Amino acid sequence: MTDCLADPHLRYSAPGRDHDGPREIVILGSTGSIGTQAIDLVLRNPERFTVTALSAAGGRVELLAEQAHRLRVRTVAVAQEDKAPALREALAARYGTEPLPEILAGPDAATEVARGECHTVLNGITGSIGLAPTLAALEAGRTLALANKESLIVGGPLVKALAKPGQIIPVDSEHAALFQALLGGTRAEVRKLVVTASGGPFRGRTKAELATVTPKDALAHPTWSMGPVITINSATLVNKGLEVIEAHLLYDIPFERIEVVVHxxxxxxxxxxxxxxxxxxxxTPPDMRGPIAIGLGWPERVPDAAPAFDWSKASTWEFFPLDEEAFPSVGLARHVGTLGGTAPAVFNAANEECVDAFLSGHLPFNGIVDTVAEVVAEHGIPAVGTRLTLSDVLEAxxxxxxxxxxxxxxxGGRTAQATSEARA
Incomplete structure (x- = not known):
């Protein structure tokens, strides 16, 4: 599997402290779900890890300042430039007379942090804005613990052109699982990748039954606690479609040999x-600290990173085929991934906008994937292919x-009108 982006058989040797001391880590998206769990893991394993820099969007500056002070980082970055004064004030309140860490602010701050001196960059940013930091980390020669699947999906050829074999360690629970299971054989011996899906909150419902679900219904995920965008993506199974594209890019397995089953x-x-x-x-029991530990510690495992099963208790594990009529997003993602070029960027960006419209009550649930499919169809067949550039992605x-x-x-306007007429 030497031509794969994520190769569990290889160890990429990144610069930064490793055997002679704690591994130096940069965490992008530190105030989000992945970031906060990564920090918990680091704080429980100070002999293994030290954090040199943090970045966040800027919506939780108090938490960011608390993290920076507790971890004693060298640099703190915030994407929203207008939040820099509040961040500085929050840091000053904690540091007192001690020198403050370096503060970076603006849309390029995370990218600058990603190319800083360290061993591993954990990209826990949500959305395609994580692409530039992903490219910066790879170009700087860092090991990339990748939780930001969107950056790989929208910039696949760009990422593949920069990444050395073994340089990317996937942090998504599904891809961390594949990463570990692939150790059981060579690439030539792999017949199929099977990506599991929880089915989200609407497992078993028909397309007609999904027409009237609300944002509150869709945000009630039965298994995982995640941010709103990722939770809605789980409800539509768009997240599973994105993971199919990601698996294809990470492991260089054809789409027809990547299957989705509901578990x-x-x-x-x-x-x-x-x-x-x-x-x-x-x-493992559902807990993201396990995949995060793989991303930060590989090729070594971190003891007690996450809970293990209690095999003395009975349990039932179920598997069901995917209902592609009710959840057409996986099939659409396969089509988009096969098109390549800017098509995945169009798919992802359109989905993010449609999720926002649904959450604000301006689009019905089924309208999310239907609208994304319409945008993808209008985009047509991308002409750039492997000559994809960052400007191509941003323009698309x-x-x-x-x-x-x-x-x-x-x-949304038609839906509101139909509802009004029905009530009348």
Whole structure:
């Protein structure tokens, strides 16, 4: 598997302290779900890890300042430039007479932090804004613990052109599972990747039954506690479509050999089927600290990073085929991934806009994927192929966001009118 971005058989040797002391880590998106759990892991393992820099969007400056002080980082970055004064004030309140860490602010702050001196960059940013930091970390020669799947999906050829074999360690629970299960054989012996899905809060419902679900319904995920965008993506199974594209890019396995199955308990995070009929599954109770520990500590495991199963208690593990009629997002993602070029960027950007429209009550639930599909169809076949540039991605995203907003407004208007007429 030497031509794969995420190769568990190889150890990429990144600069930064490792065997001679704690491994130096940079955490992007430190105030989000991945970031806060990574910090918990670091604080429980000070002999293994030290954090040199943090970045966050800027919505929780008090928490960011608390993290910076507790970890004694050298640099703190905030994407929202207008939050820099509040961050400085929050840091001053904690540091007192001690020197403050370096403060970076603005849309390029996370990118600057990502290329700083360290061993591993954990990219826990949500959304395609994580692409530039991903590219910066790879170009600087850092090991990239990648939780920001969008950066790989929208910038696949760009990432593949920069990443050395083994330089990326996936942090998504599904891809961390595949990463570990792939150790069971060579690439030539892999028949199929099986990506598991919880099914979200609407497992078992028909497309017609999904027409009237509300944002509150969709945000009630039965297994995972995540941010609103990722939670809605789990409800539509767009997240699973994105993970199929990600698996294809990480492991260089054709789309027709990547399968999705529904596993409500979320105990088995993914599986690898080998040519001799054997299937290796990676299983743990649902907890992101395990995948984060793989991303930060590989090739060594971090003891007690996450809870283990209690095998003295009975449990039932179920698996169901994916209902592609009710959840067409996975099939759409396969199509988009096959198109390549800017198509994945269009898919992802349009989805983010449609999720916002749904959460604000301006688009019905089924309208999310339907609208994304319409935007993808209008985009057509991308011409850039492997010659993709960052400006191509950004231009495609800008168009997709604008078009998705237009279509969502039109669909939302028709829905509101139909509802009003029905009530009358």
């Amino acid at each position: 409500p308990q979320s105990y088995v995070h993914s599986m690898v089927e080998f040519t001799d009929g054997s299937t290796l599954a990676q299983a 995203e800008t168009w997709a966001r604008a078009r998705a907003r237009e279509l969502a407004a039109r669909t």
